[in-house]
Amino acid sequence: MIFTRVKIYSDASVSMRVKFLLFIFIILLSVKAFSQKQNISLNFKDVTLERIILEIEKQSEYRFFFEQSSINLQPKATIQIWNATINEVLERLFNNTPYTYQIIDQHIILSQGKEVVPKNINNESYRTVKGTVTNKNMETMPGVTVMIKNTYTGTITDRNGQYKIEVPLNYDSLVFSYVGMMRFEVSIGKKQHIDVSLEPEIIGVDEVIVVGYGDQRKSDLTGAITTIEVDGTRKMPVTGFDQALQGRAAGVLVTSTSGSPGGGTSVRIRGIGTVNNNNPLFVIDGIPTDDIRFLNMSDIDNVEILKDASATAIYGNRGANGVILINTKKGKPGSPVITAESYFGVSDVWKNPHMGDSKQFATISNLAVKNGIESEGVGAYQYIEEFNNPDNYSGGTNWWKLITRKAMVHNQNVSISGGNDMNKYLMSLSYLSQDGIIKGSEFDRLTFRVNNEYKLSDKITLAFNTNLSHAKRQTISEDDLDGGIVFTAIVLDPITSGAERPVDDPIRVKYGEFSRWYESVYSNKFNPVAQIGRSINSWTQLRFFGNLSFNYDLTKHLSYHSTFGMDLRHSDYDNFLPSFWMDSDSKNDINSVSKDSGKNTDWVYENTMTYKQIFKKNHNFTALIGMTTEGGKYEIVQASKRNIPANSDYLRYLSAATSDPNVTGEVSDYGLISYLGRVNYAFNSEYLFTASIRADGSSKFANGEKWGYFPSLSGGWRISNEKFFSALKLSDIVDDLKIRLGWGQVGNQNISDNAFRTLIAGGDTRRYLFNQSIVQGYAPINLGNKNLTWETTESTNLGIDFNLFKSKLTGSLDFYKKQTKNMLLKLPVPMSAGLPDSPWTNAGEIENKGFEFFSTYHNKWKELNFSVNLNVSSYKNTVLSLGGGEPIMGGEQRLGYTTKTMVGHPIGEFFGYIVEGVFQNQHQVDIANALSAENIYYQDFLTRPGDFKFKDLNGDGRITGEDRTFLGSPHPDFTYGINLFAEYHRFDISLFLQGSQGGEIFNVFKYYTYQNTGYFNSPANMIEKAWHGEGTSNTQFQISASNANNNLRPSSWYIEDGSFLRIKNLQIGYNLNKRLCQKVGISECRIYIGGQNLFTFTRYSGLDPELADLSGSPLNSGIDFAKYPQARTILTGLSIKF
Template sequence: MKIYLSKEFFDSTKQLLRKMRATCLLILVFASSLFAVDAESQVAKVNIAFNSVTISKVIDAIEGQTDYLFVYDKNVIDLNRKVSVKAENQSVAEVLSGIFGNTNVIYAMEGTNIMLMPKSEAQQQGKKVTGKVTDSTGGSLPGVSVVVKGTTIGVITDNNGIFSLANISENATLQFSFVGMKTKEVVVGSKNAINVVLEEETIGLDEVVAIGYGTKIKRDVTGSITAVKSKDIQNFKASSVDALLQGQGSGIQVSQSNGTPGAPVRVMIRGTHSIYADAEPLWVVDGIPISNPVNGVAGGLRGTAGQNPLATINPSDIESIEVLKDAAATSIYGSRGSNGVILVTTKGGKKGQGYVTFDASFGVTDFTRNANDIGFTNGTEWLDLVDKGRSNYGLATIKTDKDLNNLISQKTTGQVFSVDRISNTNWFDEITRKGAYKEYNLSISRGYDKGTIFSSINYRDEKGVLLGNDFKRLTGRINADFEPIENLKTGVKINIGYSDNNQVMNAGVPSGNDVLAAGGFNMALTGSLPIFPKWWDESKGTYFMPASGYNVSASNNTNNFRFQLETYRAIGGIYLDYTLPWIKGLSVRSEWSADVSSDIRNFMVKKLLRPKNTSYGEYQPRMQRNLNYNVYANYNRTFNEVHNVSATLGTESQLFSTRDIIVFGENFPEENRQFGNQDAARIPSGGFGGERYIRSYFARVNYRFNDRYIISGSIRRDGVSIFTPENRWSTFASGSLGWIFSEEKFMKSLDFVALFNDMVESLKIGIATNYFFVIQVG
């Protein structure tokens, strides 16, 4: 496909283009990202063999074998000139250099576009520049983009890392860029050969990390922080954000509550901090403190696992995670940070760059040990063992129908467990399967001089190892940052997620107010004997003792019950950041954010699973609001090249509330699998709960002398509405000292110090407490 650009075209559409200017700008935000360069397109190869054909035919062949699209003015570029080409597994750049090398035509690669242009006089008076690009180990780097800065003139390096540019001015600057490498610029000057070494994007102590209400160079951080970057977790296909922290740092304990898809993940930082309160850290996503109940959403109901409240955030959107572990690092968050703080930063666009990424992943899950590996008995083995045990105690062996019926507490009317019905049932085969998941992720990023945009869509469908455990998630994200005027930055970050979590029960024999047979995997382990049959009459589909709880096939059949948890969650915020031009180093930032979720729990069980022989159901919607507002100032300035002072001063307010409604119903039409029948008994209840307000004032000061000696301190005063007025306010403070002793002259003379790059020793003291236990114990 060719795109023709001609004077006549623009003349005939000039008025239309003017009218559509605003629309085109919006479309270009997304469309231009389609022309971004990734690592694969930079090294595209072609196989072409032509003898005396037009350039137009060569272009068609290149477009047919690659993702490249040619752009040119057909009135200026001679496409009818005939050439001969023989290229076997050669890069597109090599082919084009052979075609246009001695002509008045140059080419430029911009993303997946190749532009053909005539040489200007200035270009024709330039010189040829060649060179080689390698990595830090000396290895050749193919596919590196070499561009004349400020123009669209450029090439990519071949398989040996070689590049060649013709007609380059001595005043030009060459820009070398490659995915995963630091961009490097070199002034051409008098050089005809330029060899470049590109360095990897390293994560070291000069890296900037989030510390709460700002960022700091890692070497200046005296508190204990573990930083996890996207490259550390990009190959870890976790189902939730918290699972990404597994094995990523010392003092971070991550454990899955169970293997149910979407189940909560327990994260503890440096162990348990209270015998009364929970040990969950504070999660802050893009500056937004979010709700994260320790047991998940609707956890524990009839043995279900609940749902991970972080499951509606796409792990592929994560740019970095900083874990604040000690009081020196967390005290800036006051009472909410006593269990540690986890700062999550999501991806954003980067200026001058754009890309579209789509990835799909598939996987399977299974038990590490199945029933045979553990050594569960079959029906015959179980009877033999029981008979031996009874005989050892002088008891008679199990022989009669009465003996067998005594093994079942809740019996189904009309059914008797007799000797002739003794079976050899493997209950694990009845309720388990090989689990599987599939996940699709699409992300689009684009950067401009005055802003960046990142957006993504994620879909995950996971089936657990237990029949009936199914989890689906759909999320969407938009992160946009703009600089509308000088010194002012603004942006918005929005994440919208939906999840559909269906689970099977795991609560055993009939009990509780609803009195139903919940069965479950635990019952298969301990109560469902292999001598029990699955069917009373298989030809009619009649289960054996379905209301007993021992028939886990009946209890785990999703046609007989429904436990569904739907979650709708929106996490979003906007910010304004203004750098004061009249006070060097001072900026003011304000953030408004909200975390709003709606959880809808549907539960229904048919009468065959209840000794009362009536259907039963529950409907419980819950809405949670978490609103947060803050404004703070950051100051950072260096005096006389040796004294660096940074400070933060601000205030923050938070509102949290929940609203619940629950409706119980009995004896409703089972085919509807929901409420709505006027004859069904309904008991509604509801109300508000967990409402609290927090007002805070905070400050932090950091002083660094001679780039090696550091003093830091922070203080926060929290007021929490759940306390009585005289006990409502409390103060949290910390202080620390740091010494970057690898910067000392006596250390630089030691060869082994170079192995550690920057070495920081710190002494810290701080106070942290937790107000959440008041909510739990009264």
């Protein structure tokens, strides 16, 4: 027997009840509030029963269920009734029909005749069956219909998801059903307690999802929007949700800029569209922001990613790089539900650098000196006598081991939620603490959230969402190839001791300190252990993030929505540099302290009106108009002083320092006003159309350039509803098939607040002598450009959504083209201009073309539920124009520029010389030199066997800068993610794989570790790999302290394959027996173990193939700057509900 709920237009009916219109966070999730006092008015003449039932569902929260084979709703009826109760309406409607009805909560069960209990039931021959119904997340489900199979007898689960039903002995099956969930049938047998877990019926087809300033059925979407399954991310040991997004959405490339606790990420949606910041806009509960590190992962309810311009144009100037909508959890009607979650984990380094020990260092150093002398014919390099017997050395100092550790991570979260028809609430408190795998780095965050919604009347709803957080981050110097902790610990020689000075050392007795700079074999070196142990670099932030919203249903179809949100941040940056030993004879006696105190105040005020109506059953129309204003102010004060009496923890304050005070400050603000509109139309859910327009006026541009206009158009065609498609008889295979086409324009104003103005400033560096007195001077600090205008991104998207095999296989395929015009960038100016910064201008065009594929397969075999999720994406980035300017050089290192951005090539492509091989003998060197003009050498007059041979591209017989070329791109060929899930009885397991194929890495580490000058350590296998005679190697030059041939210039030798496959997350869980849990007052309990970044399969020789520049610049993508590596974490957790 199949019970069917009469199909209604859920997006319209829900909006008529809860008036959820506009902007993300006020989504009333699965509203179950119910009141039998609702009044219904009907005025129909000679229409079908189906049409009348549709109207009843539209005006109320009642849903009809019936057996299709026995109930015919096509007969016509006439009914006129006003302000009547549901009982009065049903009595009038079915009075003269062969049908009877039963009301169970908000469910109305129709049946044939006047019986709801089969005639063959003996009231004395039954048994009691009870249990609990949950979803796949083990959350209890109130309102689930529980029916005895082949009868009209049933019940509904209560607010705690529990049911109790009397079942005749001659009936042996129960049927569980709920809107949006798969119907589940279970055999009773001798069981008296049956717990059931329901699975989603179909992922995404009739699901209502959040779009810009509203919601829409996913089946009616015409834009490229991806929904993130957040359940698998909440228990990941990361500090930010952006980190949890890695590999989970097609077309979204997320890379970690730093593996340190609280570190940032680089998020790229559909490629790189500008040489500036490419991160998307985050919108949390309707408030835009660029930093989501304050957000508690357990508070997140759902996430949508808007990718193409037809979806993001409604956000105008903020949508050029895509939009990520995040909605936090809200309360639901019912008894209070208390949830407690906790996990503890241990993190360590997943890959250690393989550098030489003391014996290898000594051997390589003297071998390099020997070969260097032979190369240059001079005694510029001296042997170190003790290195002549390298066997005298033991392992030496392992600097990497000294700075790394096993680190703890733990997270606790407790929440309470509930409410009634008039008030719904949620409160949560969480604490996250994570130590870094490198000593001296840690992150702590305390978060408190309150979300409330008040229904003041049938028409007025008031809601507020607030989040208060306090975060503290201790950092180390990283991403630095001159003084960074990671870099120094890898390259510092193992001969130098890493311990404190001996107790009997009079210098230590006097000062008791590490040497910050150690006197090593060849020179004084930066001491990473001293830097960690003595210096302080900390960031502290107190943040308020929240909004207040008001919703008023003006009429049945028209509603008004207003919201005001604020993001207040107060951040302090504290730095302390102690006095330290520079070498064995001299000491830096002056310590210093500095403090930066910044305050950000950002606000947004939005007002929208939405009209929704269904005309003549098949015409679904929605219109939105609105106005938004937002603004912000940034203030910072920076102060520093020197000379604190001692390096004591109690004296590391500005007030304790006695000399060289310096105080600076800065203030900037911005404003934005916008007007927006959107129209959605759907005919029979078959032909779909969306159009939007937004006008933005920004304070960042001069008069005449302030306004930008951003339109979009998109349409959809549900082919599976066409008659010709039905004739193909594919209904057993294809459940739903839709084609989407969209076009739109979005803007970008991501520049400094005063870029169009020329600013002047004073300060100590601008004083001058006038009339024998020091006078404060002023000078320009930038060059304004009043012609600056909006950077515009135009995109076109073609997509296909499919749903196959009874909803077991769903997915989408998208092809897109995205072109950025009037790109905002800084033009280089001559140093003679005397400007500290280059002016902003509009110059250049960039194009990204690509595809995205996403698919999910889920099925059930006996008691095993399983699903497979796959996403694959690829893009090609091309620079179309640089406004007639010169190519942009980037990735500057000691060895020179390493990237070049040029028309016809991708942004930040690697640039340098091509290594053809290694000169094996002098004859080969002579042949190469013979190709050059007289008295000119092919590479250098000191080139000899064992040196690299670089390719002469221009054919002039010599190697010059003209022989440089493009060496490879940091952009991957494609990226992918695979998510596997299985559930059997009370066990569940999930496995998530993240991968990237193609894309090169410029391993700049080699420049330092292959110098062989004794200043830096070398790889442990260098002697085996290096050329040491004819035929021994054609890929690695000879070990030599001389670099006369400039073997270390930027070249293809640095380029490595950046492909990788990473086991990103593995989790195994077990749900304890509910009956046992309930005996101690617990409704649900789940325990789990898991791991993060367990294994990485890659051929890259560096620490981590997943690279992103700390500054976020695309000009430096794919360059290994000695980034803080990601940690491998093993954890265990517990989740309890009361």
